[in-house]
Amino acid sequence: MLPTTEQALACVRVCQMLSNLYKDIRLFRFDDKSGEVYILSADELQIIVYRNGEWEFVNEPELSANEFYRIESLRCGKPRRH
Template sequence: MSVRVRIGWRRNNRSVAITLYMPTVEQLKTLFILSFWATKMYLPVFLVRIDERTKNIVILAGEETEIIIYPNGKWRYI
């Protein structure tokens, strides 16, 4: 799902707009569980980002941990 958001100011009589991509409910549930596991193992979570091309969530934690969460909620450790 994508949400179009208008920023609250105008510049040179133009409004500025960006598109935000919201994660699915399945992705949010999996993200919560995996973030809990990572912090329970004392791994710092450095980055959580949605890939705008594939709509996957990417998590970078610790020194070498990369996890991808697909829109259906399934995940893969890389």
């Protein structure tokens, strides 16, 4: 099994987001049984990227308001303020 195009593009966006936040990427793994990508980053951020290109945090990270704003703008395509 190979990653889908949507999944591959989402992985690039997530990795770019992490890089923009100066977070090291410690592990990047494609599970060929489940078809999911697992990303482990600095501060123990854990992210799953699903085959449809959607992604989510496995754990709820402690992010500053600025970091959260930047992540949401990448996830949704437009910024959302809380």
